[in-house]
Amino acid sequence: MAEETSGYNAENIQVLEGMEAVRKRPAMYIGDTGERGYHHLVYEVVDNSIDEAMAGYCSLVEVVVNKDGSVTVRDNGRGIPVDMHPTQGRPAIEVVLTVLHAGGKFDGSNYKVSGGLHGVGVSCVNALSDWMKVEVKRAGYLHSIEFSRGAVTKPLEKVCECGDETGTSVTFFPDHTIFSCRKFKPSVLAARLRELAFLNKGVTIRFCDEESDESGNPAEETFHYEGGIDEFVSYLNTNKTAISPVIHFEGSREVERVDGTYLIQAEVALQYTDTYSTIEQTYCNNIHTIEGGTHLSGFRRALTATVKSYGERTKLIKEKELDSLSGDDMREGLSVIVSVKVPQPQFEGQTKTKLGNGEVDGIVSSIVSDQLNTFFEENPAVAKVVIEKSLLANRAREAARAARESTRRKGVMDGLSLPGKLRDCSERDPEKTELYLVEGDSAGGSACKGRDRATQAILPLRGKVLNVEKARIDRILANAEIRTLITAIGCGFGEEWDVSKARYHKIVIMTDADVDGAHIRTLLLTFIYRKMPELIEKGYVYLAQPPLYKVERKKKTEYVLTDDQLTEKLLTLGLDDFEVKAKDGTVMEPTRARELLKLLAEIESTSKMVSERGFDPKALIVDDDTQGSGSSMLKKEFSSLSGFGYSIEDWFGDGKTANGPLVKLLDDVRNHGRQGLSVTRFKGLGEMDASELYDTTMNPEKRRMLRVRLDDAVKADQMFSLLMGDEVEPRRKFIEDNALNVRNLDF
Numbered sequence: 030m031a032e033e034t035s036g037y038n039a040e041n042i043q044v045l046e047g048m049e050a051v052r053k054r055p056a057m058y059i060g061d062t063g064e065r066g067y068h069h070l071v072y073e074v075v076d077n078s079i080d081e082a083m084a085g086y087c088s089l090v091e092v093v094v095n096k097d098g099s100v101t102v103r104d105n106g107r108g109i110p111v112d113m114h115p116t117q118g119r120p121a122i123e124v125v126l127t128v129l130h131a132g133g134k135f136d137g138s139n140y141k142v143s144g145g146l147h148g149v150g151v152s153c154v155n156a157l158s159d160w161m162k163v164e165v166k167r168a169g170y171l172h173s174i175e176f177s178r179g180a181v182t183k184p185l186e187k188v189c190e191c192g193d194e195t196g197t198s199v200t201f202f203p204d205h206t207i208f209s210c211r212k213f214k215p216s217v218l219a220a221r222l223r224e225l226a227f228l229n230k231g232v233t234i235r236f237c238d239e240e241s242d243e244s245g246n247p248a249e250e251t252f253h254y255e256g257g258i259d260e261f262v263s264y265l266n267t268n269k270t271a272i273s274p275v276i277h278f279e280g281s282r283e284v285e286r287v288d289g290t291y292l293i294q295a296e297v298a299l300q301y302t303d304t305y306s307t308i309e310q311t312y313c314n315n316i317h318t319i320e321g322g323t324h325l326s327g328f329r330r331a332l333t334a335t336v337k338s339y340g341e342r343t344k345l346i347k348e349k350e351l352d353s354l355s356g357d358d359m360r361e362g363l364s365v366i367v368s369v370k371v372p373q374p375q376f377e378g379q380t381k382t383k384l385g386n387g388e389v390d391g392i393v394s395s396i397v398s399d400q401l402n403t404f405f406e407e408n409p410a411v412a413k414v415v416i417e418k419s420l421l422a423n424r425a426r427e428a429a430r431a432a433r434e435s436t437r438r439k440g441v442m443d444g445l446s447l448p449g450k451l452r453d454c455s456e457r458d459p460e461k462t463e464l465y466l467v468e469g470d471s472a473g474g475s476a477c478k479g480r481d482r483a484t485q486a487i488l489p490l491r492g493k494v495l496n497v498e499k500a501r502i503d504r505i506l507a508n509a510e511i512r513t514l515i516t517a518i519g520c521g522f523g524e525e526w527d528v529s530k531a532r533y534h535k536i537v538i539m540t541d542a543d544v545d546g547a548h549i550r551t552l553l554l555t556f557i558y559r560k561m562p563e564l565i566e567k568g569y570v571y572l573a574q575p576p577l578y579k580v581e582r583k584k585k586t587e588y589v590l591t592d593d594q595l596t597e598k599l600l601t602l603g604l605d606d607f608e609v610k611a612k613d614g615t616v617m618e619p620t621r622a623r624e625l626l627k628l629l630a631e632i633e634s635t636s637k638m639v640s641e642r643g644f645d646p647k648a649l650i651v652d653d654d655t656q657g658s659g660s661s662m663l664k665k666e667f668s669s670l671s672g673f674g675y676s677i678e679d680w681f682g683d684g685k686t687a688n689g690p691l692v693k694l695l696d697d698v699r700n701h702g703r704q705g706l707s708v709t710r711f712k713g714l715g716e717m718d719a720s721e722l723y724d725t726t727m728n729p730e731k732r733r734m735l736r737v738r739l740d741d742a743v744k745a746d747q748m749f750s751l752l753m754g755d756e757v758e759p760r761r762k763f764i765e766d767n768a769l770n771v772r773n774l775d776f
């Protein structure tokens with residue numbers, strides 16, 4: 030038959046089967062079909078461009094989230110080959126985009142490493158895309174080819190000449206019958222692209238989000254770091270006080286494996302700060318190995334051994350201190366990036382982000398030992414600072430251990446005896462239970478009376494929680510409020526931490542909507558983020574949203590969450606029979622008038638927030654569906670407003686009028702809206718009675734809660750250091766810079 034003689038169709042059928050396999054079991058190829066997998070599509074394509082950059086052929090990568098929800102990844106590399114594939118009887122580009130694992134493995138070299146968590150390549154993205162369009166500039170022409178769900182819909186064609194320009198542009202729209210996610214999160218994408226730029230020094234990565242609206246997020250960002258991972262470490266330590274320079278080690282070793290010789294490269298950058306936290310970020314082939322692995326163990330071992338031997342040799346560490354001094358002590362205040370390039374990496378662990386290649390441990394360890402030792406010899410002052418910091422950390426750790434042991438004997442840490450202040454619920458299944466951390470005893474009392482006893486537990490917190498950003502472990506564990514928290518949550522602490530022991534899967538921070546409340550909320554979030562980050566990663570942490578106002582009209586009661594919402598409500602009521610006129614008498618259209626009022630309200634609330642609110646970490650984002658419109662209107666409208674005063678006729682249907690300058694308009698309309706209403710402002714949770722508090726804030730049927738999310742861990746770390754740490758100057762600058770942009774800070 031004709032099909033069999035050509036051989037082309039047989040190949041074709043195989044290809045379709047490959048693409049179909051991906052579509053049938055997408056999770057096997059891309060991890061999952063939720064938010065993670067959705068973003069992973071972008072990374073998979075970007076990794077191809079980064080590979081081109083790592084090979085030295087590409088200096089610019091652009092990632093654009095287009096208005097229609099598709100994504101374009103463009104680079105100035107060599108371009109995907111467009112000539113006929115030697116065996117497949119069709120253009121190589123078609124093979125790259127439709128055959129699994131055909132990606133860049135054309136040269137088969139053992140030296141080549143390839144990024145990508147699943148290493149499945151761009152063909153996988155093609156299979157999972159409703160449509161994909163690939164344009165390649167190569168060999169003098171711009172070429173184009175199109176696909177749908179992995180099948181060619183428009184074969185390769187030459188579009189026009191392009192001179193000697195080269196590059197690849199891939200645009201794809203994810204298949205929404207496969208993915209449950211619908212939107213790319215700019216902060217998530219930007220965090221990954223920034224990281225890639227740090228890991229691949231010299232490459233410029235431009236990110237543009239054309240979907241992003243007035244939400245205040247920067248729509249465009251360019252990442253380019255000549256300093257590579259050294260700059261990464263400095264960036265991690267923004268807002269912290271460094272006590273050492275950035276120290277850089279690198280090297281490579283050839284290793285023999287059964288099928289040949291491989292080159293393994295390692296690069297390390299580290300810096301000490303005066304903080305008590307440790308950041309260790311490790312990468313293999315640009316993949317963030319969250320679970321660590323052999324590169325991390327090699328680094329740690331070398332650091333511990335080198336500091337100890339140098340300390341012993343120089344007598345900076347006394348003999349009796351040598352034994353108890355641990356690796357943990359040497360890592361207090363340390364920020365380090367370890368980046369290795371390993372051909373054919375093995376990934377293990379629950380999330381396949383733990384490097385398993387055994388040979389890497391010794392290679393990293395030997396590079397770090399040699400070079401750190403040399404560094405210490407040449408910079409004895411730095412060595413002294415590091416050792417002194419380690420000794421202090423050691424003493425604090427010993428004190429904490431003693432404290433922990435004494436509390437453990439009393440059964441406090443293991444949940445055997447729950448704290449007396451905790452009003453626990455009766456249900457034992459953590460999936461069904463909620464723990465409310467409530468500011469103040471009186472609000473705690475109301476929460477207790479109003480709650481659903483079966484599933485809701487209440488822990489009233491008295492006064493301010495300890496700022497863990499500024500305290501060593503011994504002081505943290507000596508703090509009664511913190512110990513109560515640890516016991517109530519049930520996961521233990523430090524070395525004994527076990528998230529699976531969480532006694533509640535919802536931990537709800539419920540504080541007053543004022544400056545003190547914001548402060549307590551930030552202190553609690555700092556504690557959870559620094560000491561129990563897994564609670565945030567698992568999505569267990571929430572912020573309650575108590576109402577700010579009670580609005581009563583006739584017999585009907587409504588609760589209003591924010592000033593903005595109250596204004597909106599009053600404006601809607603006040604906007605009947607209303608006209609805004611310019612000085613020359615022209616009447617403003619009602620929709621324009623409404624926009625104008627919204628604008629005035631926005632100016633008012635912005636300036637109010639600047640003057641009265643506490644600050645919240647910017648990078649810990651909360652899922653919020655009621656964010657008001659953003660500030661772009663400010664820019665658009667201001668120029669056209671200056672000519673307007675206003676007058677309102679027949680205000681109350683009794684011929685009464687009002688007029689005046691613009692600034693008065695908002696108040697007048699709002700006051701008009703207030704007619705016949707009673708508006709009560711809640712100054713704190715304590716002002717609500719038990720049933721009010723339950724109905725508005727705790728009742729799962731009616732309440733609105735915000736879930737705390739972590740999109741960009743690096744930014745979150747910086748923000749906590751900034752807000753809660755020692756450095757005063759960057760905090761002052763942050764407040765200044767953000768005074769006009771303060772909406773971003775509003776949870």
Ligand code: 0RA
Binds near residue numbers: 125135151
């Ligand atoms: C296969 C072989 C070559 C380059 C590429 C693929 C390639 C793929 C992508 C995907 C996005 N950008 C890309 N850039 C290049 C080598 C081509 C040669 O030898 O000239």
